[in-house]
Amino acid sequence: MATATRRMRKIINEPDQVVKESLAGLAASVPDILRYDVANQILVRADAPVKGKVALISGGGSGHEPLHGGFVGKGMLDAACPGEVFTSPVPDQMLAATKAVDGGAGVIHIVKNYTGDVLNFKMAADEAADDGIKVEAIVIDDDVAVQDSLYTAGRRGVGATVIAEKMGGAAAERGDSLEAVVSVIRQVNSRGRSFGIALSSCIPPASGNPIFDLPEGEMEVGIGIHGEPGRRRAPLGSAAEIADIMVEAVTSDLAAKSGANVLAFVNGMGGTPLIELYLLYGEVEKRLRALGLNPVRNLVGSYITSLEMAGASLTVVELDDNLTALWDAPVHTAALRWGG
């Protein structure tokens, strides 16, 4: 490869080894939480399979760290299946993960709505069924930037995935049945909405080039998480103007009743620092309150990213007492840790 002469501004060795070496490094950093099965390219909770517990698996392309590997551990996922950068994993990985974590109470696949992810997870679920393992697949599709779902592949799965993995994982840890955990995850998806903007593109290691050019002073509005352009390009606004766009898009689609309790998740795309994310959260929080919504829980930070893309997304999930308790329940993963 031409990497000797073309050095990207990335801390990597060979571009085609980035995913594997990153997984090995993550596993080395949290050996008490998870292990890396090199042959199957999956991350598995250290104490898997947990007998009698519903098991949760997710996966997708790499480049969204800490999603999903950073969410493997007690109170969240039992396994993660990382594909190449921005490329869905192959069915062999999901099948191996399913077998590795099956504790006899059922296995749930949390799938973000992208054609590739849906197809590969479906093939894995069919094969698992052939092996006598019951798999429930739940597709997350919370991105309101995708309209006209009749004429597209449907809404993308973005920020609500993180919340679904946390709350579903807590329900499974609490001992909920397969049906009950499925119902929690479906509720998060049906009562969660997201919207993102980008201030820069990102550079996948394998190609070494930005996916698109975004001149200074402009932003992409309505992006997904694969460094792809959004629905439209607009002049770069202030934080207040960006908050206006995000809050309006998310809340008008969610249509929660005034007085509703919500979780507000301000997520960085990978290249935007926390100082800006906190500032944006402040703007979002004011607007939610002005709309009569109570942001009683929140998450601020870069949890579902597009490599080094600058930008942010907002996810709002309407809460009830059960979901709030599941959010507060202990979690012990590389990226989220509290309680217990």
Next chain:
Amino acid sequence: MDAQTVTAWMNEIAASVRAERDYLVQLDAAIGDGDHGINLNRGFDAVVLALSTEPDGTPGKLLILSGKTLVSTVGGASGPLWGSALRKAGRALGDGPTFDLAQLVDAMAAALASIQDLGAAVPGDKTMVDALEPAVAAMREGLARGASSGETLRSAAEAAEAGMRATIPMQARKGRASYLGERSIGHQDPGATSTALIMRALERTVAGTP
């Protein structure tokens, strides 16, 4: 045509995808996420390797092995789509040591049906179907009028390329490009482009078969 034809076809595809890798990446970067060439290159290289360790299979078996290898190595949408397509094509060929043009047409029709079944795309959605559907139609037409295999596959490759070019003005309705809405107009679909490469590789392979 026999097992050697299948192996030669896969080798042709691998060489062609390798040569056009960066072009496919460029097309995909415009309306997707820029990895189509890289993923297919990895997959067909793996197919070539897998076939090199299976010298004795029937044509059908080799196509099924090729499809399984794609499913296990490509990821994305193109892995399951082309993987299932080649598996279905292999099953359609059956267990015989050789196959004729009529069987090849049935196999490619089975491949198309599998892709449409999994991906739920129809012509006009700006996907690989826009190249494969006219190619299969051209194969059927060539068979019906008694054209030679070489001539039939040449018209199939030309139909695939015409279908590929016809995706430029389309607005994507399936796959990742659909998220761009009207911004997908004016770009050639990478999946239709690799499909045209695959059909052209088939034409070259059969043209070289006695």
